[in-house]
Amino acid sequence: MSDSGMSATTNPTWLMLGASSAVARAFAREAASHGAGILLAGRDMDDLERQAADLAIRHGVPAAPVPFDARDLGSHRAFAEDCAARAGGPLNVFLAFGVMPDQAEADADPDAAAAMVEANFTGAVTVLAALAPVLEAQGQGTVVALGSVAGDRGRKRNYTYGATKAALLTYLQGYAARLSGAGVKVLCIKAGPVDTGMTWPLPKLPFMASPPAFARAAWARAAKGGGDAYIPGIWWPVMTIIRHIPTRVFNRLNI
Numbered sequence: 001m002s003d004s005g006m007s008a009t010t011n012p013t014w015l016m017l018g019a020s021s022a023v024a025r026a027f028a029r030e031a032a033s034h035g036a037g038i039l040l041a042g043r044d045m046d047d048l049e050r051q052a053a054d055l056a057i058r059h060g061v062p063a064a065p066v067p068f069d070a071r072d073l074g075s076h077r078a079f080a081e082d083c084a085a086r087a088g089g090p091l092n093v094f095l096a097f098g099v100m101p102d103q104a105e106a107d108a109d110p111d112a113a114a115a116m117v118e119a120n121f122t123g124a125v126t127v128l129a130a131l132a133p134v135l136e137a138q139g140q141g142t143v144v145a146l147g148s149v150a151g152d153r154g155r156k157r158n159y160t161y162g163a164t165k166a167a168l169l170t171y172l173q174g175y176a177a178r179l180s181g182a183g184v185k186v187l188c189i190k191a192g193p194v195d196t197g198m199t200w201p202l203p204k205l206p207f208m209a210s211p212p213a214f215a216r217a218a219w220a221r222a223a224k225g226g227g228d229a230y231i232p233g234i235w236w237p238v239m240t241i242i243r244h245i246p247t248r249v250f251n252r253l254n255i
């Protein structure tokens with residue numbers, strides 16, 4: 001049964017930020033199948049209520065929805081405290097919110113570009129900063145955040161989005177260093193294309209992962225510790241090549 005709060009549990013609770021994301025949804029199932037409690041944070045409360053009920057029935061774990069808007073920056077400190085209180089045990093964090101409008105839209109409309117930066121980066125910074133004292137106080141925990149291969153090198157087709165993911169990676173590296181003394185692991189996943197609503201409008205992409213396969217790989221990688229990792233792993237050699245293409249050649253490519 002889903003709870004309006006979470007019952008006390010010694011198992012960790014995964015706080016899913018952007019819980020309606022197809023990737024977060026699959027990761028929540030993976031975590032619940034391992035006995036973790038789940039807090040589903042996002043904007044679509046009807047969806048989150050349904051997900052919570054489904055997780056509780058399928059896996060017998062406590063699961064509850066929590067309202068969360070990444071762009072409501074001033075709400076993040078109270079949100080973090082509320083989540084810590086609801087979890088009643090150690091909290092882990094899965095950060096999955098994000099938007100990816102067309103590059104053309106970001107170029108033409110300053111509001112669209114600023115909204116993307118705020119949703120993908122500023123909101124991540126403020127919510128992670130608000131969660132840091134909670135993680136430090138509990139002296140353990142795992143933070144997994146979804147970066148992107150798009151952050152490895154600015155490409156013609158999505159450099160504004162890519163820049164938000166590069167900034168997120170840099171932030172997470174320092175965040176990991178800050179929290180390492182408290183026993184908290186921080187993992188940035190450089191995700192390749194995943195078959196979700198975000199990629200649905202795009203032409204067929206190479207090495208596309210399904211959300212469940214991606215979530216299983218993310219779960220396994222998180223168990224090994226923090227740092228950064230390409231998922232699927234094929235993107236490590238691909239991005240190594242792409243990063244080393246000379247600029248003169250790279251600028252002529254339509255990628």
Ligand SMILES: NC(=O)c1ccc[n+]([C@@H]2O[C@H](COP(=O)([O-])OP(=O)(O)OC[C@H]3O[C@@H](n4cnc5c(N)ncnc54)[C@H](OP(=O)(O)O)[C@@H]3O)[C@@H](O)[C@H]2O)c1
Nearest residue numbers: 020021022023043069070097098146148191193194196198
């Ligand atoms: N799919 C890919 O190929 C791919 C590749 C690399 C990285 N990623 C990253 O993976 C993450 C998950 O994406 P996805 O593929 O699962 O796409 P998705 O299904 O479109 O999920 C994105 C989620 O972000 C949420 N979101 C957007 N703005 C928000 C805000 N202001 N406050 C709270 N939530 C907000 C959306 O919530 P609403 O339902 O409320 O709109 C949605 O649930 C994203 O960070 C994305 O950048 C995806």
